[in-house]
Amino acid sequence: MSFRNLGELFRERSQAFAHLNRWRTRRNGEWITCTNAEHQRHVYQLMAGFQQLGLQKGDRVGIMSNTSVDWVESDWALVCSGAVPVSIYPSLMADTVAFIAQDADLKFLLIENREQYDKLQKVRSQLEHIERVIIFDGRDLPSDDPWILSLTSLRRMATSDATAQEVFATNCAQQIEPEDLATIVYTSGTTGNPKGAMLAHRALLGELTAIRTTMAMQAGDDDVLFLPAAHIFGRLQHMCGVDNGLNTAIIESIKQVLEDVQAIKPTFFFSVPRMYEKIFSTAQARAEASPIRKRIFAWALAIARQMSRYKGQKAAVPAAFKLKYALADRLVFKKVRALLGGNIRYAITGGAPLDIEILEFFNGAGVLLLEGWGLTETSAAVTANRPDDYRLGTVGKVFPGNEIKIADDGEVLVRGNLILSGYYNNPQKTNEALIDGWFHTGDIGKIDADGFLSIVDRKKDLLITASGKNIAPQAVEAAFKNSPYISQCAVFGDRRPYLVALFTLDMEAVTAWANREHVPVDANLHKHPKLVAAIEHEVQTINPTLPSFEQIKAYEILPEDFTIENDLLTPTLKIRRRQIYERFAKSFEQLYKR
Known part of the structure; x- marks a missing residue:
């Protein structure tokens, strides 16, 4: 065809x-x-x-x-x-x-x-x-x-x-013509204005063909569309529905999704990781209601992960384990499947990584959850786990008609019919991204002996939240550094539901403020209630100037600035993001527990 x-x-x-x-x-x-x-x-x-x-x-x-x-x-x-x-x-x-x-x-x-x-x-x-x-x-x-x-x-x-x-x-x-432009999708860059990725009819047709020939869909199957159609993932989903004869429930309110899904009972469920994380956390929260439920859920979680590994290894399941699984299914797994309508053949996750423990939980609970990987520039997915060929913890194998390879620095490079034609009105960025026909993705990865790709790091600073939003942290950080009291800002949020940040103080401005407010300038200045209130006022003022998904939901004020001397600034005074993330890992984790 x-x-x-x-x-x-x-x-x-x-x-x-x-x-x-x-x-x-x-x-x-x-x-x-x-x-x-x-x-x-x-x-x-x-x-x-x-x-x-x-x-x-x-x-x-x-x-x-x-x-x-x-x-x-x-x-x-x-x-x-x-x-x-x-x-x-x-x-x-x-x-x-x-x-x-x-x-x-x-x-x-x-x-x-x-x-x-x-x-x-x-x-x-x-x-x-x-x-x-x-x-x-x-x-x-x-x-x-x-x-x-x-x-x-x-x-x-x-x-x-x-x-x-x-x-x-x-x-x-x-x-x-096949090379005529089908769409331009603007993506966030690490700095400056967004770039317009040009995708030809050839590219989107290649994506649809790959899905049709590898993902085992049948005419009359039911799916649910609630992802933003402005995102390439949602865009390809609605086109995939026409190509495969799917009956798509278009849900216009994200708050209505889980309720509607239980009524629709879809065959497929396409989502970014955040939805699966919410289902998992909801199940956990319900289990916290009593000590007995908590113990049952922890036990069922271990059963699910073990079953997932049996499936992945295509190993025989011991008879004694089958009995345990049947009990766990009656007590827990059946209820989890019911949250997705109880009729799921498989579910797809993409747009951001999903924790392996959540993948194993769903797969063990009877919801085959398949992870794929791609970018706007690759017309959505360029690799995917298939229903009959998957490996949890990886993003699957490359789609037909495309190639992937790992550069010397570990970056994943892609070549084939899915890649963009270039960036609109931006030959410089086009030439940086497309070299000798290979698209440089900015992601660090590895390919195993069977051809499964794993994404292990991000070469660039671009953040992708758990809901699949692409965010350039420098732009957010710059907005908060406009405050007279904030010297440096380090935003964190890759694979997370929202952004958090660390702030350092502009001591010259803060000292002047402290003198006006009769606040002592000492080692505990960053904790003083008046200063905390002043920084909170700054956050409440700056946040509304940003899109909702770029707003800071929690933050910590540090007692020490980032400097060249403490190795948190480069010689050109840029923050060393990786070093900050590593040094303040506990602080970032605590911010998500507030």
């Missing part, structure tokens, strides 16, 4: 699964459904509306919204038109949105609601090149702004009938 572009894939696969449900979602508390045939008509109607609006092949169009049916259908309409959707997190600050809009030279911008419209107003003078802003939720539209248009109005602009719309969509697909 081969397609030249995503427009062809969408047409052929939508028709192949026409009678099957494509998605379901809640509206006013009730589930509504849509077949693949209806979904295709919705997309083609939007394409016709965009045509009337003046959309041309190659135009860049932003989408700034939480995950929704409107996001998914708009994405397909743009891709199938030969346009280039540019995904933008709705949580980004206005100035970052303006940078992306200008850098990508957006022609149109789709947004979710009035809240996003109000954000744009803050930087509207920088967005004059955007011809129209299309809003998904048109219930609260300003009546006097010709710049905006509701998505419903855009659909109504499609004056042609369904047959003509299908002919138009077919003609569009015929004009799209």
Whole structure:
């Protein structure tokens, strides 16, 4: 099965699964459904509306919204038109949105609601090149702004009938070449502004083909989409649903996920590690309710891990152990599976590493949890554990059509049909990342004798939280160093649910403050209640200027500054991140226990 572009894939696969449900979602508390045939008509109607609006092949169009049916259908309409959707997190600050809009030279911008419209107003003078802003939720539209248009109005602009719309969509697909851009996804760099990773139709088709041929999905299977569609993981999941004939439950509220999953009973569950960590911690918390439950859970946890190892080694399970497992299953594991609906064939985790103990717990409890690895620049996963070929603690084997190798310094390099075409408007970063056809991932890894890849470290400073958010720590640190009282800031949060930080004091400014406040300047100054309150005020002032996922949730004030002499600053006065993490490991751990 081969397609030249995503427009062809969408047409052929939508028709192949026409009678099957494509998605379901809640509206006013009730589930509504849509077949693949209806979904295709919705997309083609939007394409016709965009045509009337003046959309041309190659135009860049932003989408700034939480995950929704409107996001998914708009994405397909743009891709199938030969346009280039540019995904933008709705949580980004206005100035970052303006940078992306200008850098990508957006022609149109789709947004979710009035809240996003109000954000744009803050930087509207920088967005004059955007011809129209299309809003998904048109219930609260300003009546006097010709710049905006509701998505419903855009659909109504499609004056042609369904047959003509299908002919138009077919003609569009015929004009799209495999190397044409399918999307630009902006990713956080370690410094400065985000970079726009250009992904061709070739790359996304390669990803979909790899999933189709290795992950054992069947038409009519059920999955759940709640990840941000602005993230490459969520983006590929919704496209994978069309390609494999899945019935996708689109859940627009993260708070609703576990409740809805128990009703939906999905076959597959795709998530970043944070969701599995929450399920695991919920089970642990329930066990803490009584000493007996706590002992039962600890015992069941050991049983799960042992069973996981039997499975991994494909070893025979002793009869006596089977009896113990049956009891643990009745007391604990069955309840864990029920949290995910009780019908999971396997679950996928990606976007950030997941602790091996949690992987073993789920696998031993009867939820096959498979870890994959990739980046935006590799069109999401480039390696993955398969249902029939996995090794816990690794991120699996490379997908067909791609290669990985380990450079002399341990960095993982990738070559193949999944890698980006380059960074938009950024030849310098493109040349740094793509050398002789190999993409330099910035991750340190190793490959075992059977071809399983393990990621063991991060070469660059970029943090990836447990929820899969890419964060450049220097930008966060710089924001807090703007405080007159803070000399240095070291942010921590890789593989964690949120960011924490260590602050050092600018003694000149703090001494002046202390004299004004009649606070003694001594060895315990960093603990003085008045100073602690002053730093807390700084944090409460600075945090709202950052996206929610970049805000500091806990911190510690250190009595000593980072210096060249104590080996915590480089000669060029940059913080030595690894040394700080190692020296203050206990402090960072304590911050997550507060």
